Amino acid sequence: MxxxxxxxxxxxxxxxxxxxxxxxxxxxxxxxxxxxxxxxxxxxxxxxxxxxxxxxxxxxxxxxxxxxxxxxxxxxxxxxxxxxxxxxxxxxxxxxxxxxxxxxxxxxxxxxxxxxxxxxxxxxxxxxxxxxxxxxxxxxxxxxxxxAILNEHKNEGVRKDKPRMPSEAGTEEPNSTRRLTDSYFKLINDEWQPEIIGDKFLPFEVYRAGKKVNWSLREQVIAHMLFEGGSRASEVIELTIGDYRVRKSFQEAETFNKGSHGKRVKFIRFSKDTTKLLMKYINKERAKYDEFQRTFDKLPNDAPVFLSAVGTPFTRQSWYYHWKKAMDKCEMKLNPHKTRHWFVTTSIREIYETSKTDAEITIRKNQLIQYMKWRNKDTIQVYEHYFDEGRQRETHNQMLENMKKSEEEYLKQKKNKKTKKTTLTVMESVQKMEQDEDIRELFEGLE
Structure with a gap:
C-alpha cells in the first residue's frame, strides 16, 4: 500500500x-x-x-x-x-x-x-x-x-429520581441491566464460527408466524426467497426488475454481494411456487402502490421489485419491522441472517445424502461455494465437520441397533435347547481381516 x-x-x-x-x-x-x-x-x-x-x-x-x-x-x-x-x-x-x-x-x-x-x-x-x-x-x-442512543434512556423498571438501596440491604432486586455499547461496529471477542441450523421445519415455522400477523404478499415472497436462495436480506429486498429479467430462468435473479458496492456479481435462485408468488405480488399488490399502477411488462429495469405502502423503494429497516413483529408474536428469537445458515446447512445435508461418490461431493461443494460467493473457502469446513460427526453418529447408531438384534437372537437361541453351542471364531475372523490393509492399520492404531 x-x-x-x-x-x-x-x-x-x-x-x-x-x-x-x-x-x-x-x-x-x-x-x-x-x-x-x-x-x-x-x-x-x-x-x-x-x-x-x-x-x-x-x-x-x-x-x-x-x-x-x-x-x-x-x-x-x-x-x-x-x-x-x-x-x-x-x-x-x-x-x-x-x-x-x-x-x-x-x-x-x-x-x-x-x-x-x-x-x-x-x-x-x-x-x-x-x-x-x-x-x-x-x-x-x-x-x-x-x-442505541434512542433506546439508551428507556425506562427499565428503576424508580425515577429515587436512589437505589445498597445491595447489602436486600430490599431491592439487583440491577442486572448492563449498558450496551453504542458502537455501530460491535467487536465480539470470540472467533467467528458459522451457525449450524439443522431444523428442517424452520421455514414453515416462520411462514406460520408471518400468517399470524397477517404478512402481506411482499413479506411472504421475501421470506421464501431468503430460505430458498440463501442470500442476505438486503440482497433480496433491493432487487430491481432488471435483476429479474436479465436471467434466463424465471426462478433466478441477479444480485449484489457484501463488498461488491451494488455491482451484480452473483444470482439468487428460488422455487417455482415462489416465482408464482413473486409475479402475483408484482402484478397486483405492487401495482396498487406503483405511481402509474404498472404491471411487470410495463415496468422499467431500474424499478425496485419491492415497494413500500407509499410507493417508495422498500428498505431493510422497514422490512425488519414486519419480521420482528412475526417473531415476537410466536416468541421466536430468530435473526434474519440465520436463514442463510439454514440454507447452507440444508444444502450440505442434501449433497451428502444424494451424492454417489466422493468426487461428486467435492464438485457439488465447490459449486455451493461459488454460488454463495464466499471469500474464504474455509467457511464450509465448519459445516462439513458437523456432517462428518452426523455420519459417525448414524454409523454408531446402526452398530448399536445390530448389537441389539444380536442380543435378541442370542437370547432366542438360549431358550431353544436343541440349538448347538455357539463356537467362537475370533482367530479365523482376524486372519480374514488381515487381508484388508486399512482395517489392519486401524487395529494397530488401537495398540
Whole structure:
C-alpha cells in the first residue's frame, strides 16, 4: 500500500501552535492534525499517538482501494458511505467477519485478524467525535448506532429520581441491566464460527408466524426467497426488475454481494411456487402502490421489485419491522441472517445424502461455494465437520441397533435347547481381516 499520510513532530526551536503535523502528499492534512491535538486535550499522548497510528493506514487505504459506486470514499462523506468503507476495510485488510444485526454490525476476529482491530474501531469513533465537536464533519458519527442512543434512556423498571438501596440491604432486586455499547461496529471477542441450523421445519415455522400477523404478499415472497436462495436480506429486498429479467430462468435473479458496492456479481435462485408468488405480488399488490399502477411488462429495469405502502423503494429497516413483529408474536428469537445458515446447512445435508461418490461431493461443494460467493473457502469446513460427526453418529447408531438384534437372537437361541453351542471364531475372523490393509492399520492404531 502506498504511504500517503505521515506525521512529524515540530522541530525544536520552531514556534507553532501544533506540536505535531500530519501530512498528506507532503502538504499539511488538518483533519488528522486537529484530531490529534483535540485528542491530547482529553487523553494522554500515548493514547493519541496510538489512535493516530491506527488511523493513518485506514486513510491510506481510503485513497488507494476504497470504492463506493465506482468512486473513492472521502473521510468526510456521509455516515452511510463511511460505514460501507469501514466494513470493507475490516473484512479485506483486518480479516474480520462482519455480520449484519438489526441496526448495527457484529465484528468477529478470525485466525488471520490483526491484533489492533479494537484500537482501530475506538480510534475511528474518537476521530469522528472530535471532528463533529470541531464542526468539521457535517453528519452524525458513522461509528455510533443511532438506535442505541434512542433506546439508551428507556425506562427499565428503576424508580425515577429515587436512589437505589445498597445491595447489602436486600430490599431491592439487583440491577442486572448492563449498558450496551453504542458502537455501530460491535467487536465480539470470540472467533467467528458459522451457525449450524439443522431444523428442517424452520421455514414453515416462520411462514406460520408471518400468517399470524397477517404478512402481506411482499413479506411472504421475501421470506421464501431468503430460505430458498440463501442470500442476505438486503440482497433480496433491493432487487430491481432488471435483476429479474436479465436471467434466463424465471426462478433466478441477479444480485449484489457484501463488498461488491451494488455491482451484480452473483444470482439468487428460488422455487417455482415462489416465482408464482413473486409475479402475483408484482402484478397486483405492487401495482396498487406503483405511481402509474404498472404491471411487470410495463415496468422499467431500474424499478425496485419491492415497494413500500407509499410507493417508495422498500428498505431493510422497514422490512425488519414486519419480521420482528412475526417473531415476537410466536416468541421466536430468530435473526434474519440465520436463514442463510439454514440454507447452507440444508444444502450440505442434501449433497451428502444424494451424492454417489466422493468426487461428486467435492464438485457439488465447490459449486455451493461459488454460488454463495464466499471469500474464504474455509467457511464450509465448519459445516462439513458437523456432517462428518452426523455420519459417525448414524454409523454408531446402526452398530448399536445390530448389537441389539444380536442380543435378541442370542437370547432366542438360549431358550431353544436343541440349538448347538455357539463356537467362537475370533482367530479365523482376524486372519480374514488381515487381508484388508486399512482395517489392519486401524487395529494397530488401537495398540
Amino acid at each position: 502506498c504511504v500517503k499520510y505521515y506525521y512529524r513532530y515540530c522541530p525544536e526551536g520552531t514556534e507553532s501552535r501544533y506540536e505535531l503535523l500530519v501530512f498528506h502528499k507532503n502538504g499539511p492534512f488538518l483533519p488528522l492534525t486537529d484530531y490529534y491535538h483535540d485528542c491530547i486535550g482529553r487523553n494522554d499522548k500515548s493514547t493519541a499517538i496510538s489512535y493516530l497510528n491506527n488511523l493513518i493506514p485506514f486513510f491510506n487505504w481510503l485513497d488507494e482501494y476504497s470504492s463506493y459506486h465506482g468512486k473513492r470514499v472521502q473521510w468526510d462523506d456521509n455516515q452511510e458511505i463511511i460505514r460501507v468503507a469501514v466494513e470493507d476495510y475490516l473484512m479485506n485488510e483486518m480479516y474480520c467477519k462482519v455480520r449484519e444485526k438489526d441496526s448495527f454490525r457484529f465484528v468477529n476476529k478470525t485466525n488471520k485478524s490483526i491484533k489492533t482491530v479494537s484500537c482501530f474501531l475506538s480510534a475511528l469513533k474518537s476521530f469522528y467525535k472530535s471532528l463533529i465537536r470541531l464542526k468539521k464533519y457535517n453528519y452524525s458519527n458513522p461509528m455510533i448506532d443511532s438506535y
